[in-house]
Amino acid sequence: MRLWPAAAATRHETALVRAGWIVGDALADIDVVDLSEAPDEAITRLRALADANRPAMALLADPSDAGPAVAAGATHLHLLGGGIELGDSLSAAARLVRARERRSGDGALGQWLAQRQGDSQTLIRVQLLRLDLVNAAHGRDLGTSLVAAAERRVASVLEALADEDDTALIRVPGPGFVAAIAGPVDLAILAAARIEEALDRPFRLEGVAVTLGARIALAGSRPDEHSAALIARTERALGDTGGEANDELEELALDLHRGMSAGQVTLVFQPQASLETGRITGVEALARWQHPRLGALGAERLFAAAERGGIALALSDHIQRLVLAQVAAWPPELSRLSVSLNLTPADLDRPRFAETFLDHVDALGLPHGRLTVEITETGLMADLTAAAALLATLRAAGCRVAIDDFGTGYSSLAWLKSLPVDYLKLDKSLAQDIAGTERDRVVVRGAIDMARSLGLSVVAEGVETEKQRALLAEEGCATYQGFLLAEPMDEPALAAWIAGR
Known part of the structure; x- marks a missing residue:
């Protein structure tokens, strides 16, 4: 719970407890705004919280303040001295007030449109996406700053395309904006495209990179149409663009933030063995999400949800720390195994990532030589020079480096020879092609020969049949993993x- 102004904490917290508001964490995620002091500033704060889609309780000294508080965005009311209105009925009331304001056209937007009655006008409705995810991952203060930063980007687009008198930008609950443009429809279409592009670019606030995105809809004016009708058509058009904010991936992203804190992200380990001797040489650490409703989810859906929620870096860091801590505590029978763990392209962009990673390894007392870091070949291509420098630092410290999913991207001698690499891991589809046509086998043989010509060892992923294993060994592949050897398993099963x- 956050109280404003700060002095209200001492004065009103006991009253809220007695009123039954604070039970455990019932108010842990709500802002409480005291309207009994500085009411104008309090109303401004309520509006800012509504714009950021944050729940807010208004503390009232006078019942007559309830109307302005609801109109400003309060989702809960508490009348000091007794009497509580709360919950869904008030949230619904707030929504009705806001909807009524929109329909009336009496606000700033309606006035702007009325002044240009008869001109060609187009409204661009912008609804920001993923703000709930940002609030959950990084805190609501950052979410508020993010809405303001998004508004500045939209305003910059309008300023670049039209005169100030021919545009208007109004922030609306949702959170989002309505941009109004007087002029040809083609100009509004161009503006909408540029707004979408501007909001798709990552925001960097307080040292955090955040991606929002937006849903956008347009509606143009019609002869003799009242401004309220145009506003209503724009809202309907936004509804017709679909419910991306409510799709399964959005829900998973919200679940993931809670799941990381609840220990739902766990590890399994898939063994790797020498094709020549059959000796177990190491394991690859793989993340699994034990979702309370959907069951075990693999890394693909896990990272897709993290990307949608803007917490991919946090997830990668979380998994790396899990791997290192778990391996450092392994019993003697597992301590001889090397361990591979995956890096993401975003990890390669982090300042001093290699040094931070090695510091954490050293703090746990893990020998560097037991660790292999894997990065996909497509993940390397964004900045090959920077990636090479980072991998060289890890390799110089004694870690080994593998290129994962080899054969799915930009495989070539030109870039392979510039990278400090120990292993190539053949992608599952490529490794399984060894048992396909003669042409398939030639392609696999070429990849293995290219790696060996550079002094690199080859690991085959996804080996499922004895025929695949035998042919890979015949072509000079050194190591394999896959269901033929063993499925991924947790630590007790591995031991x-x-x-x-």
Whole structure:
């Protein structure tokens, strides 16, 4: 719970407890705004909280203040001295007040449109996406700053395309904006495209890179149409663009933030073995999400949800720390195994990532030589020079480096020879092609020969049949992993599996 002004905390917290508001964490995620002091500033704060889609309780000294508080965006009311209105009925009331304001056309937008009655006018409705996810991941203060930064970007687009008198930008609950343009429809279409592009670019606030995105709809004026009708058509057009903010991935992104804190992200380990001797040489650490409703989810959906929620870096860091901590505590029967863990392209962009990673390894007392870091070949291509420098630092410290999913992207001698790499990991589809046509086998053989010509060892992923294993060994592949050897398993199962071999 956050109280404003700060002095209200001492004065009103006991009253709120007695009124039954604070039970455990019931108000942990709500702003409480005291209207009994500085009412104008309090109303301004309520509006800012509504714009950021944040729940807010208004503390009232006079019941007559309830109307202005609801209109400003309060989702809960508490009348000091007794009497509480709360919950869904008030939230619905707030929505009705806002909808009535929109329909009337009496606000700033309606006035702007009325002044240009008869001119060609187009409204661009912008609804910001993922703000709830940003609030959950980084805090609501950053979310408020993000809305303001988005508004500045939209305003910059309008300023670049039209005279100030021919445009208007109004912030509306949702959160979002309505941009109004007087002039040809083609100009509004161009503005909408540039607004979408501007909002798709990452925002960097307080050292955090955040991606929002937006849903955008347009509606043009019609002869003899009242401004309220144009506003209503724009809202309907936005509804017709679809419910991306409510799709499964959005819900997963919200779940993931809570799931990381609740320990739902866990690890499994898939063994790797020498094709020549059959000896177990190491394991690859793989993340799984034990979702309370959907069950175990793999890394693909896990990272897709993290990307949608703007917490991909936080997830990658979380998984790396899980791997290192778990491996550092392994019993003696597992301590000889090397461990591979995956880096993301975003990790390569982090300042001093290699040094931070190695510091954490050293703090746990892990030998660098037991660790192999894997990065996909497509992930390397954004900045090959920077990636090479980072991987060189890790390799110079004793870690080994592998290019994962090799054969799915930009495979070539030109860039391979510039990278400090120890292994190539053949993508599952490429490794399984070894048992396909003669042409398929030639392609696999070429990839293995290219790697060996550079002094690199080759690991085949996704090996499922004895025929695949035998042919890969024949072509000079050194190591394999896949269901033929073992499925991914948790640590206790891995220890039992190793002991039984």
